[in-house]
Amino acid sequence: MxxxxxxxxxxxxxxxxxxxxxxxxxxxxxxxxxxxxxxxxxxxxxxxxxxxxxxxxxxxxxxxxxxxxxxxxxxxxxxxxxxxxxxxxxxxxxxxxxxxxxxxxxxxxxxxxxxxxxxxxxxxxxxxxxxxxxxxxxxxxxxxxxxxxxxxxxxxxxxxxxxxxxxxxxxxxxTAFVTSPLVAQKVARDKQRRSYEYVELDPMRFRGELKPSEEQLKKFYQDNQHLFVSEAQAQVEYLELKASALPESQQLTREDLFFYYEENLAEYTRPERRKAAHILLTLESEADADTVASVMARAQALREQIEQGKSFAKVAQESSEDPGSAEQGGDLGWVIRGQFDPAVEAAVYQLNLNDVSEPVRSTFGVHLVQTTYIEPVQVKSFEEVKDEIAQLLRSQWQEEQFYELSETLASMAFEYPDSLEPAADMLGLQVQQIGWLTEAGLDSGLGANRNIVNQIFSEELLQSGLNSEPIELSPDHLIVLRVAEHQPSQPRDYQQVKAEVKEAWLTEQAKQKAQQQIDVILKGLSGGEGKEYFAEEFNLTLESVVGQTRHPSAAAESTRVSTVFSMSKPVEGEPVVTAVEDEQGKLIAIRLL
Missing domain, CATH: 1.10.4030.10 (Porin chaperone SurA, peptide-binding domain)
Known part of the structure; x- marks a missing residue:
């Protein structure tokens, strides 16, 4: 098995x-x-x-x-x-x-x-x-x-x-650098200052004076029906298959567990491990014979220094050409079999503790190697791992069942494309439902999964009523779904949305009035009008800003400040004015000084 x-x-x-x-x-x-x-x-x-x-x-x-x-x-x-x-x-x-x-x-x-x-x-x-x-x-x-x-x-x-x-x-x-002219340009830009005046107008101030008639609201409703429609909805059926939900029906004996332990003893055995240090003299792989002999002789001379009593770490610090380990006395840490150059690895595992090898040639150069620590083979006992083995075998059995059942589910969903019942009966699953949902999805469950919602409202599934292909939620969890019922988007009755229609009408009309008034305000700014004019005519305040930098002091000022720095420099006798809508929907008329 x-x-x-x-x-x-x-x-x-x-x-x-x-x-x-x-x-x-x-x-x-x-x-x-x-x-x-x-x-x-x-x-x-x-x-x-x-x-x-x-x-x-x-x-x-x-x-x-x-x-x-x-x-x-x-x-x-x-x-x-x-x-x-x-x-x-x-x-x-x-x-x-x-x-x-x-x-x-x-x-x-x-x-x-x-x-x-x-x-x-x-x-x-x-x-x-x-x-x-x-x-x-x-x-x-x-x-x-x-x-x-x-x-x-x-x-x-x-x-x-x-x-x-x-x-x-x-x-x-x-080592990247910036030229002096670019630095000067950046500094000069950051030092720039602007002085300006502005009037802020909130369109909502006009809402109180607006009184729409029934005819106006109905006309607005007819002209903007796309704003007052119900969202498309779908009711979904699905089958869910999870490996973790499958029964653990496999009966395991102690003999089963011990057989697996013996067959896979390597999994519970930590091989001998060794720590080592090395001294590297770099040597190109294409080096000629004379160069190789010279480097080998240097390595042998270093080995003789160690044999005469000088510490391996000291020689490594002074002479090793491995920038990654020289300062640490040549320390390589654990030398795991199969992870190092074969020649270096072989030397490490052939040496006795603290012995120093003869010069060893590798793809990096010539090494002197010292084995600094030996950890013997460690084998976990059967009693230590028997519970782990039992859990592993049960999980493997569940996974095998899951992948066989997933193949059957995919096949049945394809062979009977307009119903989940045959697959449910075959696999012993229950057809579940996601209640009515829109393209916005739900707050929890499968309806909160954006990928699933997108598939539900895809043209292929929404209109056909056919089963989906298996949708993988995780490697051991999948679903197949179909749209059982579908309610398309359609205009909502006027009486149902009358309050929304009125709110939208008021907002639009207020913005129109605000735009008309801001046009008049811009003319006043162009004509040089001051604080008294705007206070008397519009009950608004003309604000002044001197020495504005490119960096606004608050996020709410960002649109106004960026607009100011995009305006062209005023010519004497010809003020520069403009208007902009900020992040809160307010209109701002600006005069650059």
Whole structure:
């Protein structure tokens, strides 16, 4: 039975991993997703071949991101505003990004940026995708790489390339500069000041003098019926399938649990772990024989210093060329199998405690390695893990049942498209209902899920009354729904909305009167009228502001201040005036001084 479960979970695990692997530095190979296509170069950047695999990997990630953002209903053949399809646009973006990455990587190498083995190790060890209970887990690391068709060496090389690009980008950011003319322009702009006068008019002051007749209200209602319609409503039926709600009908004996424990003992075994320190002398992989011999001799000389009594940490601080560990006396922390260069790792695990290796050649250069701590193999006893195993097997059984039932649900919903009853009878589920809801949705439950509401009010489901495709709410929770009843949007009766009609009429008429009065006020400002005029004629206050900066003292002033600084400079004898509506709907007439 466990074998069957594992086979079924392979696809599931792969799906989950696709979701978690869209992280910085995650350069995964996904060639199995595409038909054909090897890893041959399909482009060159300054003579460096770019593999088809790298392009395919990035293209696949872009597709998955878009599906996560918009749901699984994305039509990749749909045209974009540029005329090309979504799929074509994603492919072009992938090509552009691969080329950009290659150019930056080359520039990073040319600029002298390098990454140490310790930095690669720290980056991988800190990635939550490779951790169990907050600690790096070698088995999980290798499993994820294996599923994505990558070796540790390939992945670590990709991490190194990305870190170099990151270093370059950070270096460019930190060394960015602004020219003196731009600085002067910015300073002068920030020092600008404006003086102006303004009159503020609230349209609501006119509401009290407005008395609409019945005829006026009815005409307004007829002319603006789109404002007074009922919202479309739908009543929905659905079937819900949750793995956690399935019965735990599997009976497990102690023998079952012990059999699983013995078959999977590696899961409950922590392999021997070691801490180490190293001294690195960098050496290019293409170095000639004389250069290699020279570096090896230097390494041997350093080893002799240690044998004569000088501490390994002191020699590392003085001579190591690994910028990530030299100051810490060459400390590498935990050296996990499969995470380091094979030659360095082999040396660490062959040494006795505190011994120093002979010079070791790696892809980074030449190392002297010291094993500083050895943690022996640790195996959890059956009694420690039996409850955990029982829970795991029950969960796996539920998951197996869930995925078999989900396939049946999808099939039945398709074969009987205008009813959920056949699927409910087959699976022993209950047809549930979401009460009447509008496109605004509900405050809780499924009606509060924006994706579900959007699907309910899609033309396909709303008009047809057919079953939806299974909608995944989480990896182990899905629903199938259909619109049982639909009430389209329609004009509401005048008597029902009379109060709303009156309110809308008053608001519109008040704004019209305010606009008429603001036009008169603008003429007064253009004519040079002062405070007394506006107080006597309109019962309004002419406010004065001197030395206004570009930064308003309150959010409510932002529209007025931005308008002031957009106005052209006044010419003597020709005042500049304008009007604007602010965030609260008030009209403001402005005279720039």
């Amino acid at each position: 466990l074998g069957i479960i594992r086979e079924k979970l392979k696809g599931i695990l792969a799906t989950v991993i696709v979701a978690i692997l869209i992280v910085p530095f995650a350069l995964w190979g996904v060639s199995n997703y595409f038909t054909g296509g090897g890893n041959e170069g399909f482009a060159e950047v300054n003579g460096e071949p770019i593999s088809a695999e790298e392009y395919r990997r990035l293209y696949f990630i872009k597709r998955e991101r878009l599906k996560q953002l918009l749901g699984n209903q994305v039509d990749f053949s749909a045209p974009t505003v540029e005329g090309s399809s979504i799929d074509e646009l994603l492919k072009q973006e992938a090509i552009d990004e691969v080329i950009r990455s290659a150019v930056l990587r080359q520039l990073g190498y040319q600029s002298g940026y390098r990454v140490s083995a310790a930095e690669v190790q720290q980056t991988i060890g800190a990635d939550a995708n490779f951790q169990v209970d907050g600690v790096f887990d070698q088995q999980r690391y290798e499993e994820i790489l294996r599923i994505n068709n990558r070796t540790p060496q390939q992945f670590e090389a990709a991490i190194m390339r990305d870190l170099i690009v990151r270093q370059l980008e950070q270096g460019l950011i930190q």
